[in-house]
Amino acid sequence: MAASRLYVLDTNVLLHDPQCLYNFEEQDICIPMTVLEELDDIKDRQKLVSREARIAIHAIDDIVRDAKVGQITKGIPIPSMSGKKKLGRLMIFPDHELADRKGYLPNGSQIHDNSIINCALHLQSTLSMLEVVLVTKDINMRLKALGAGLNRVEDYRKDQLLTDVSLLPEGHRRLEGDFWKNVEKVQTQRDGQNVYHKVSADLLPEVHVNEYLYDDEDFAARVIKIEADYITLLDLNREKLMSHSCWGISPLNLPQAFAMHSILDPTLDFCIINGAAGSGKTLMALACSLEMVIEQKRFNKIVVTRSTPPVAEDIGFLPGTEEEKMTPWLSAIHDNLEAMHEGDDQPQSSVRYAIEKGNIQFKSLNFIRGRSIQDAIVLIDEAQNLTPSQLKTILTRCGKGSKMIALGNLAQIDSNYLTALTSGLTYVVERFKNFEGSANIHLTGVVRSRLAEYAEQNL
Numbered sequence: 001m002a003a004s005r006l007y008v009l010d011t012n013v014l015l016h017d018p019q020c021l022y023n024f025e026e027q028d029i030c031i032p033m034t035v036l037e038e039l040d041d042i043k044d045r046q047k048l049v050s051r052e053a054r055i056a057i058h059a060i061d062d063i064v065r066d067a068k069v070g071q072i073t074k075g076i077p078i079p080s081m082s083g084k085k086k087l088g089r090l091m092i093f094p095d096h097e098l099a100d101r102k103g104y105l106p107n108g109s110q111i112h113d114n115s116i117i118n119c120a121l122h123l124q125s126t127l128s129m130l131e132v133v134l135v136t137k138d139i140n141m142r143l144k145a146l147g148a149g150l151n152r153v154e155d156y157r158k159d160q161l162l163t164d165v166s167l168l169p170e171g172h173r174r175l176e177g178d179f180w181k182n183v184e185k186v187q188t189q190r191d192g193q194n195v196y197h198k199v200s201a202d203l204l205p206e207v208h209v210n211e212y213l214y215d216d217e218d219f220a221a222r223v224i225k226i227e228a229d230y231i232t233l234l235d236l237n238r239e240k241l242m243s244h245s246c247w248g249i250s251p252l253n254l255p256q257a258f259a260m261h262s263i264l265d266p267t268l269d270f271c272i273i274n275g276a277a278g279s280g281k282t283l284m285a286l287a288c289s290l291e292m293v294i295e296q297k298r299f300n301k302i303v304v305t306r307s308t309p310p311v312a313e314d315i316g317f318l319p320g321t322e323e324e325k326m327t328p329w330l331s332a333i334h335d336n337l338e339a340m341h342e343g344d345d346q347p348q349s350s351v352r353y354a355i356e357k358g359n360i361q362f363k364s365l366n367f368i369r370g371r372s373i374q375d376a377i378v379l380i381d382e383a384q385n386l387t388p389s390q391l392k393t394i395l396t397r398c399g400k401g402s403k404m405i406a407l408g409n410l411a412q413i414d415s416n417y418l419t420a421l422t423s424g425l426t427y428v429v430e431r432f433k434n435f436e437g438s439a440n441i442h443l444t445g446v447v448r449s450r451l452a453e454y455a456e457q458n459l
Helices: 011-016 033-042 049-064 112-126 139-147 238-243 254-264 281-295 322-326 331-340 347-357 388-395 424-431 450-458
Strands: 005-009 028-032 089-093 131-135 172-175 187-191 194-200 212-215 220-226 230-235 270-275 301-306 360-364 376-381 403-408 438-443
Touching: 005 011, 005 112, 011 033, 011 049, 028 033, 028 112, 033 049, 033 089, 033 112, 049 089, 112 131, 112 139, 172 254, 212 254, 220 254, 238 254, 254 270, 254 281, 254 438, 270 281, 270 424, 281 301, 281 331, 281 347, 281 376, 281 403, 331 347, 331 376, 376 388, 388 403, 388 424, 403 424
Parallel strands: 005 028, 005 131, 028 089, 172 212, 270 403, 270 438, 301 360, 301 376, 376 403
Antiparallel strands: 187 194, 194 230, 212 220, 220 230
16 A cells, blocks of 8 residues: 655654654655754763664664665665564655745754754645655644644654543542442452452452452452452451551551552562652652561662653753762652651661661662662652653563562653653553552542642642
8 A cells, every 4th residue: 555644753753762663554754864963962962862862763774774875865665573564665854955945944053843844844845645744742843833834743642552641540449338238249268368359240340450449438459360250359458558557657548558558569560659749659669668678678679760850950960979970869769768767866867777778779770771680679760751661671670579669740740752641651550550460559649748739739
């Protein structure tokens, strides 16, 4: 089938998904020369996206490497990765030739967006047989392109699993009334200290593995197994859940209790804790981690990592070792450690004790690739600022005896390339909802302070 569309790709699309060239099916793709220049500029920077830029450059090179002179501007067939589906062609357009053309946006070394838009406008006017579509993740660029006269502008959504973040599973579900009054038949089995109930699947439609359930009475349970006719529940004692304490921290509500239970559960390898600022994500995760490392001795260390985009202007290079450079970015860990020990006679000594005995290590994402982390708890802070590709890189570092905990708030994305729908945090919540080795908990309510709660609700 001949291509009916020509997709002009912005730089941020290739950075967001370096393998996107294989996702446009039989349609053709155009990469303006300006995009290659931007990728070349980014690939040597000490930033997370530098790796994505290098991967994108190699992906383009794999396609055009053997092309003859003149073929690249006309289009090179994109080889199918599976060998079955026929893909379109890839062309590289010399958009610098369009400089100062009448009717186009002003060009310049600092206006790369305009060069890419001008490329799309030129192709739209010269290729009447194709529908030219500019693909960019930059909202302002989409507005500029439409204002300049481009007929079709789209966001890149090939990796978007949801159309609305409100559709994300919360990881816990309230059942109205008394759950047991609706149960006609149940099979109960005890295994050590655990009690399991097998109930009809019709009672709990659309539940997920490891989803927590509770009713208006005293019932609380976690979905352990889903079969065609039956669902197996792990019975949880609500009073015991609420009274549990880790490193002096106890839950203030049921979602926090569920989060602590999932983190402490040795059968779960991955926990996702998301919620508003001040809902207790980092505090719960850190308290449970210290409990498992120092008191229970289930792990040897706590590895803390996060993305490092600045909220305001960058303050430049920081001196010292890797851990010293990461300290400003991981001040939230220190803040929570201080909050845990604020009642101690010597709180600073207690904080140093927790860091040393818990063997807390701060690691940059730039240096986590290629590692295999053994017998450790890995806290992935500010996970909402990571792409699906970056989160995959971190999760695949999980070695024998390790546990991963992702913490994030989709309302506080600082990355220029992500939205709540395309964030890696959204991606893993949706992808892992049926994985028996993971649990996702959305924390509700702001417990940090009255001011924080009001600001979260009204700003």
